[in-house]
Amino acid sequence: MKTGFAPVIAPLVAALAAWGALPAHAESPSGTWVTSWATTLQQIPQRDSLPALYRAPNVAGRTVRQIVYPTLGGTVARVHVSNLYGRTPLVIEAMAMASSAGGAAANEGDTAKVTFGGRASVSVPPGGALDSDPVRIDVKAGKPYAISTYMGAEQTMAAWHRVANQVNYVSRPGNHTSDPSIGAFVERFTQYAWVTGLAVEAPGASAVAAIGDSITDGMRSSLNQNRRWPDALARRLAQSQRADTAVIDLGISGNRLLSDSPCYGEALEKRFARDALGHAGVRTVVMLIGINDINFQAMPARSGLDCDFPHTHVDANDLIAGYRRVIAEAHARGVRIVGATLTPASLPADREAIRAAVNRWIRTGGAFDGVVDFDAALRDPADPVRLRAMYDSGDHIHPSDLGYATMANAVPLADLRAK
Incomplete structure (x- = not known):
């Protein structure tokens, strides 16, 4: 029986081989993935002059900390990132996830590094999307989690979810993905960007x-x-x-x-x-x-x-x-x-x-x-x-x-x- 998966699997295997062997924490669990939180992207209007409502924050070389609320718990999670509508690669230099301590603060004790193919950094091509490696972290339904992403030096925001009804944060320049304090996060915005899903291993x-x-x-x-x-x-x-x-x-x-x-x-x-x-x-x-x-x-x-x-x-x-x-x-x-x-x-x-x-x-x-x-x-x-x-x-x-x-x-x- 033809499945149609071969054209997809071959380049994926090649990419994983290029990245190197996956570390133990990134081994794929045997259970079933279920998306526990998600949002959708829309293109930011492309015009020379935009109302303030449609102007994206400057994220180049900064850390973006976004607060999400899973609706299903688990002990293994993965983050979905999307470069839908992007005109250039989405460059992520580092990512971490931790339970939120309120506002821009994160709990240092459960901060987990998020990797892609065993590496901290990844480049997602225009229009592409990618799941992170599985991450060992205790996810509780209904509780807030901070997903912090250190963006590439030339990264811009071409798409977002505009009405997040949630305050998110942009830091001063630098990698603050593992920084638990609020001091580095100097700007607020009420959109979501790039991170469009959080799934947990939840059989049944x-x-x-x-x-x-x-x-x-x-x-x-x-x-x-x-x-x-x-x-x-x-x-x-x-x-x-x-x-x-x-x-x-x-x-x-x-x-x-x-x-x-x-x-x-x-x-x-x-x-x-x-x-x-x-x-x-x-x-x-x-x-x-x-x-x-x-x-x-x-x-x-x-x-x-x-x-x-x-x-x-x-x-x-x-x-x-x-x-x-x-x-x-x-x-x-x-x-x-x-x-x-x-x-x-x-x-x-x-x-x-x-x-x-x-x-x-x-x-x-x-x-x-x-x-x-x-x-x-x-x-x-x-x-x-x-x-x-x-x-x-x-x-x-x-x-x-x-x-x-x-x-x-x-x-x-x-x-x-x-x-």
């Missing part, structure tokens, strides 16, 4: 991938508090004797199902295989997407940076066809996919009609393996086109922390069972 466990737009991304939830609905779902699973299930958040604020954006990432149907199905251990996907497709078609064109471009006309049939394509892709990989109804957004009547038609199909079309009715959970009973006041963050589109918690409670846990 699986992951739920939550994918969508800003409402999955947790826009307007409390900074550094992990109040997005996927965070709340992870806590709910852990409390309901489902501690063997990770939840990873693959939302991108502003993302659309059908159209790319210069600011808000590739269309979900284009990134789905990479961003959701590409993670280890994913057996179920929960997808909430479409409100920006409905809204951006009516936004006025802007001179300069127009993040809503292209203003693609869509109707319910267009969105339904896109959902069907994504569903087919998930099923081809043996992954369950749960459809989520679009939440109230105080839309004008013509756009509200599209949302209503899409939600009817999600509820009754039978194409998804399950349905979570976020619309019913959040809408105002007296005015169903609007969010209930207690669930409204204030912009009439994005939920409050309580609204996000209510969404997590609305997810039927039975629909998350692994195949």
Whole structure:
């Protein structure tokens, strides 16, 4: 039987041979990998003059310390790094991982060096991605970990996850990967970059991938508090004797199902295989997407940076066809996919009609393996086109922390069972 793996294995073996024999700590465990934390990348707009919101920090020759919260524990981990959208190699001179001591501080006692093919440094080509060697470290679900990366002398940031809702840190020049104190980390930023996954060895466990737009991304939830609905779902699973299930958040604020954006990432149907199905251990996907497709078609064109471009006309049939394509892709990989109804957004009547038609199909079309009715959970009973006041963050589109918690409670846990 032909597997198609030979073209991939040959260069990988050659590369490992060039790097030399792997040290004992980097021997691959015999168990199963499951992604315990993840994020997604989007290209930073490429223009000579950008609003401050889209200007990346200077990372050349500095250490970037990023705080992540795994949703599944283990004693062996590996870090996934990506140079998606990079135009030059991603040069990492050194990396370390430790439990966080709050803010930019790390616990010196459990700091573990992260290597690639047995070496501290690695160069990832443009568009490439790489898993680290396995690292022996005690990973506890729900606790913060600091991943510190000393960048190459000429490294720039071409891609990020813009709405991290998490403060991360950049040091003064130098290798501060093993520095436990906060003194060297002089700059803050609220994006993620390069580090797009943390997996743990967890035989018998699986992951739920939550994918969508800003409402999955947790826009307007409390900074550094992990109040997005996927965070709340992870806590709910852990409390309901489902501690063997990770939840990873693959939302991108502003993302659309059908159209790319210069600011808000590739269309979900284009990134789905990479961003959701590409993670280890994913057996179920929960997808909430479409409100920006409905809204951006009516936004006025802007001179300069127009993040809503292209203003693609869509109707319910267009969105339904896109959902069907994504569903087919998930099923081809043996992954369950749960459809989520679009939440109230105080839309004008013509756009509200599209949302209503899409939600009817999600509820009754039978194409998804399950349905979570976020619309019913959040809408105002007296005015169903609007969010209930207690669930409204204030912009009439994005939920409050309580609204996000209510969404997590609305997810039927039975629909998350692994195949």
